[in-house]
Amino acid sequence: MSAKRQQLILNAFALFYEKGVHAVGINEVLAVSGIAKKTLYTHFASKEELVCAVLEYRNAAYLRWLEQRLDAANEGVAKVDALxxxxxxxxxDREEVLFPFHGCFFMNVSGEYGDPECAIHQQCAKHKVDVEAIVLRAVKTLDLSEQACAELAAMLCLLKDGAISKARVQGDKTAAASAKKVARQLV
Incomplete structure (x- = not known):
């Protein structure tokens, strides 16, 4: 990947994550990036293509971070706690790689692109499937049946997304600790 393309993606992500996709124009991305409009359109035919690239970047970064955090924990309940x-x-804001917390980027973007047929919305939905697969791998270290693991992973993802929403919308930074208590009861 070219350095300028990567620079555009990183700067666009930071702006989109803080302000929202529709609130940020291409000219703002260019100004922050210090890149010419022609260069942008060399890499991306439209703002939507840039948004898709930003979603790919964030998905990869978030999944890598989550896998590392869960892989570092001992098996069983420790992996649930680690989530x-x-x-x-x-x-x-103790996770520099994720940028200052502004909620779930994929929830935020899917709210701006609500049509389920839209490629951007579909990327957001796929992210949630990818996250649940990582959580399921962690849950499989518990001594449970396949069905129980799948059900628990789905419930933990609901708790996770609820905690993210509560932390973002209501400013409740203790939401993860509260969700952890509920997760412990589920396990």
């Missing part, structure tokens, strides 16, 4: 401890660090 919510990771969220707590993110909510309190």
């Amino acid at each position: 919510f401890d990771a969220l707590d660090d993110w909510f309190h």
